[in-house]
Amino acid sequence: MSRITSNATTAALIGAGTLAWAFAGRPLLENQDLLSPPNPLGIKRSPYGEVFAMAMQGPIDQEFHAGMFGTTGHRHADGSTCNDCAGDAEKTNASSPSDRTLRQRWVGMLDSLAASSQERTNPKPAGEALKRYLRRQAEDKLRFAYQLDPAHYANYNSLHFFITEPAVGTRPELTPSAAKLAQETIDYCLKQDNDPRPALTAASAAGNVLDLMFSDRSHPSPKYTTAQMRQCLELLDHCLARYDHLARQWDESKNWDLLSPMRIAECRERYDFITKVREAAEKTIRRFEGETPPAPNSPQVFN
Numbered sequence: 001m002s003r004i005t006s007n008a009t010t011a012a013l014i015g016a017g018t019l020a021w022a023f024a025g026r027p028l029l030e031n032q033d034l035l036s037p038p039n040p041l042g043i044k045r046s047p048y049g050e051v052f053a054m055a056m057q058g059p060i061d062q063e064f065h066a067g068m069f070g071t072t073g074h075r076h077a078d079g080s081t082c083n084d085c086a087g088d089a090e091k092t093n094a095s096s097p098s099d100r101t102l103r104q105r106w107v108g109m110l111d112s113l114a115a116s117s118q119e120r121t122n123p124k125p126a127g128e129a130l131k132r133y134l135r136r137q138a139e140d141k142l143r144f145a146y147q148l149d150p151a152h153y154a155n156y157n158s159l160h161f162f163i164t165e166p167a168v169g170t171r172p173e174l175t176p177s178a179a180k181l182a183q184e185t186i187d188y189c190l191k192q193d194n195d196p197r198p199a200l201t202a203a204s205a206a207g208n209v210l211d212l213m214f215s216d217r218s219h220p221s222p223k224y225t226t227a228q229m230r231q232c233l234e235l236l237d238h239c240l241a242r243y244d245h246l247a248r249q250w251d252e253s254k255n256w257d258l259l260s261p262m263r264i265a266e267c268r269e270r271y272d273f274i275t276k277v278r279e280a281a282e283k284t285i286r287r288f289e290g291e292t293p294p295a296p297n298s299p300q301v302f303n
Contacts, residue, residue, distance in 0.1 A: 175212055
């Protein structure tokens with residue numbers, strides 16, 4: 001067989017295979033049961049995804065501040081912003097260039113370029129349409145960061161805040177989506193048995209659901225009974241107990257020594273905060289138990 005005939009046969013087989021794939025693949029694409037969220041290279045919910053989720057906090061914070069306040073950084077007590085900090089640092093670097101090494105001057109220049117890329121040069125304040133667009137960008141990035149690592153405490157709570165606050169979020173989802181997000185977070189975090197920190201995220205999600213239940217109580221016909229609130233409170237207690245158990249294991253294995261003092265302090269602050277939320281929630285439930293109960297057949301939030 002000549003080379004030309006062989007190449008023609010190969011091309012014909014490839015074409016026939018492509019045509020067969022196109023016809024056979026269409027029913028598979030239309031089958032809803034086979035649909036799954038895209039996860040290229042298995043990044044989502046992997047150790048790499050956890051790193052990327054942490055790295056995204058900086059860009060998310062910048063777009064959130066720009067969308068809410070028209071600036072790209074936090075405000076200090078005197079009203080100055082991070083851009084002013086960058087400007088002060090640039091002045092300091094330029095004041096004594098001879099006293100700095102070549103590496104210090106190079107790092108200073110890179111810091112100045114990084115600050116300039118986020119600096120707002122338009123003398124007019126940001127309009128409402130631009131602020132909404134920037135909030136939408138921050139919300140989308142938060143959703144993606146959450147998909148990368150659902151156990152990340154800050155990203156989950158920030159996304160919950162976007163969903164439940166109409167003045168901040170850009171999609172009218174509110175309570176149903178927030179409860180679903182909390183349930184997914186709790187289910188994922190309670191499966192993590194090698195790190196105590198996801199248990200704190202699960203406890204925070206349970207506390208958020210309790211807050212949604214308390215808010216629903218103000219409606220003329222509340223959906224949730226105090227028994228359901230007690231059920232959610234027990235779940236919160238279970239998450240805190242799980243954190244205590246895994247934290248003791250880390251004490252024995254010395255895994256806490258692998259974290260920075262700042263991360264350890266964060267865990268302590270979050271644990272103390274959630275404990276206070278738990279105590280306040282129990283007092284609220286006791287007060288509701290002394291009132292007229294809502295109608296029966298209320299929907300179940302947790303199975």
